[in-house]
Amino acid sequence: MSLVIVGTVAFDAIETPFGKTDKIVGGAATFAGLSASYLYDNVKLVSVIGEDFGDNIDMLTHKGIDVEGVEVIPGGKSFFWSGKYHNDMNSRDTLITELNVLADFDPKVPISYQDCEFLLLGNLTPQVQQSTLDRLEKTPKLVVLDTMNFWMDVALDDLKSVLKKVDVLTINDAEARQLAGEYSLVKAAKIIQDMGPKYLIIKKGEHGALLFGDGQVFSAPALPLADVFDPTGAGDTFAGGFIGYLAKVKSVNFNNMKNAVIYGSALASFCVEKFGTERLQNLTQEDISLRLKQFIALSKFEISE
Amino acid sequence: MSLVIVGTVAFDAIETPFGKTDKIVGGAATFAGLSASYLYDNVKLVSVIGEDFGDNIDMLTHKGIDVEGVEVIPGGKSFFWSGKYHNDMNSRDTLITELNVLADFDPKVPISYQDCEFLLLGNLTPQVQQSTLDRLEKTPKLVVLDTMNFWMDVALDDLKSVLKKVDVLTINDAEARQLAGEYSLVKAAKIIQDMGPKYLIIKKGEHGALLFGDGQVFSAPALPLADVFDPTGAGDTFAGGFIGYLAKVKSVNFNNMKNAVIYGSALASFCVEKFGTERLQNLTQEDISLRLKQFIALSKFEISE
Numbered sequence: 001m002s003l004v005i006v007g008t009v010a011f012d013a014i015e016t017p018f019g020k021t022d023k024i025v026g027g028a029a030t031f032a033g034l035s036a037s038y039l040y041d042n043v044k045l046v047s048v049i050g051e052d053f054g055d056n057i058d059m060l061t062h063k064g065i066d067v068e069g070v071e072v073i074p075g076g077k078s079f080f081w082s083g084k085y086h087n088d089m090n091s092r093d094t095l096i097t098e099l100n101v102l103a104d105f106d107p108k109v110p111i112s113y114q115d116c117e118f119l120l121l122g123n124l125t126p127q128v129q130q131s132t133l134d135r136l137e138k139t140p141k142l143v144v145l146d147t148m149n150f151w152m153d154v155a156l157d158d159l160k161s162v163l164k165k166v167d168v169l170t171i172n173d174a175e176a177r178q179l180a181g182e183y184s185l186v187k188a189a190k191i192i193q194d195m196g197p198k199y200l201i202i203k204k205g206e207h208g209a210l211l212f213g214d215g216q217v218f219s220a221p222a223l224p225l226a227d228v229f230d231p232t233g234a235g236d237t238f239a240g241g242f243i244g245y246l247a248k249v250k251s252v253n254f255n256n257m258k259n260a261v262i263y264g265s266a267l268a269s270f271c272v273e274k275f276g277t278e279r280l281q282n283l284t285q286e287d288i289s290l291r292l293k294q295f296i297a298l299s300k301f302e303i304s305e
Numbered sequence: 306m307s308l309v310i311v312g313t314v315a316f317d318a319i320e321t322p323f324g325k326t327d328k329i330v331g332g333a334a335t336f337a338g339l340s341a342s343y344l345y346d347n348v349k350l351v352s353v354i355g356e357d358f359g360d361n362i363d364m365l366t367h368k369g370i371d372v373e374g375v376e377v378i379p380g381g382k383s384f385f386w387s388g389k390y391h392n393d394m395n396s397r398d399t400l401i402t403e404l405n406v407l408a409d410f411d412p413k414v415p416i417s418y419q420d421c422e423f424l425l426l427g428n429l430t431p432q433v434q435q436s437t438l439d440r441l442e443k444t445p446k447l448v449v450l451d452t453m454n455f456w457m458d459v460a461l462d463d464l465k466s467v468l469k470k471v472d473v474l475t476i477n478d479a480e481a482r483q484l485a486g487e488y489s490l491v492k493a494a495k496i497i498q499d500m501g502p503k504y505l506i507i508k509k510g511e512h513g514a515l516l517f518g519d520g521q522v523f524s525a526p527a528l529p530l531a532d533v534f535d536p537t538g539a540g541d542t543f544a545g546g547f548i549g550y551l552a553k554v555k556s557v558n559f560n561n562m563k564n565a566v567i568y569g570s571a572l573a574s575f576c577v578e579k580f581g582t583e584r585l586q587n588l589t590q591e592d593i594s595l596r597l598k599q600f601i602a603l604s605k606f607e608i609s610e
Binding site (some may be wrong): 087088183184186187204206207208210216217218219220221222224225226227228255258259261262286292296297298299301302303 | 490
């Protein structure tokens, strides 16, 4: 049994009010893979990189992540994204997007990945998400899809098509409103669930996350942080932690999903503390355990009637 | 022992995407008083109304609320506010503000109110909040102050002066940022606590509320609602429920404050379901008990390490 993650493995250059980086390692599958690797030990990536990525791939293999499905294009250049965050950290401008090897990405699913029971379709073109799913011979036990407004703008039909095959969708509140064409998140959740996903997670950044499914709602807090250093990858980290926890406990039900949302939130809270993947590379199980205790203290109350 | 609430008792005319009202009863003390009356049975109001308020005061006395401190100005007209909410319900335009009898409001604190142990300085000019506090012979066990950005704009010095005497401040996230001059809410909380209030509650509307104090943080969820019919008075209702719960349990500590935030949130979630005070007038203890169970289900998770 394994957890397969498809998404970008790439370079980012990031500017925030706290500073600026040169090209550093980023990409949805990188963040999600690192995050999941702390909770589950059989994580496999599907992606594409250029020859320029070089030794950087070791960051993933050192964490025990299988990269057999990460195709290296000889002479190719890796996907590169550069962005600048505004002072409120909630909005950003894209400065550069170089698709490079991502432009012709045709996902390869190695035979050794056919034991996949948990599949994360990371933020990427819906066509590639669909192809990855199609190339698995057996329908996974749980398919989670993460996406963003960009794909709703340019590839809505493809996105709606793959959504039919998905168990859990993770998007932010503005995206949920856009996808459903409805302002009320409660009503938007119903509309989106009718598109395919039984479960919907609405990520609200500093305001936490909502999980809808099985006729229930769960509201997860976000840890109030003194400084958000760099939000890049927080959503991918959340998705990786979410599915990593479910792969670990193996049983998919609403109570486990609630815990999975808390694990995803806890890992995302580390991600934003430093630039890029820096904080995610060096976590200990004790760090994670302490952070979970903070989440429990943050939201626990006892009312007896 | 009693709970005293100072604030406006007034008329509102409201327009939302769901409809429009003529002049209906509103005002911070009205909402807060109704809300508190469901939790505590010795609620006393300080306010001022015009002769035009007439029988409307019965809405409060029928709930057992003491209105001896609500001065009626013969021939005077009650405070009137009219506003129109935008489609997202998070922003509104003020159409009319007629101060009327509020312009010369000099709060009267009857002798029978001198048993006050819990004091809510509802949203109102900081000078009137200060005067009410000054006219109590004994410092109350707990002073809660609710305010808004308007008073930060026009009466910041007065506000800062009364804040020194306050135990709990309730404001929204934008107001916390404005008052502290700091974007990070964690840092803003520290700055505001240094101004006087040991405890700070940051109200985030559909995103819930944060409670800071005793070196701890608590994040309360908001109930996801299919429709927010009219948000007018939700903050006042929250503050009334918060202090009403503490007056009921009498003991002020962080755990009780967490529960108080949940009670305040539960009562506010009713407030927004109908126009004005309509929903708050006809709640049963069973309604409240069921709503609290929803809040528990909404935020409870069990992670065992």
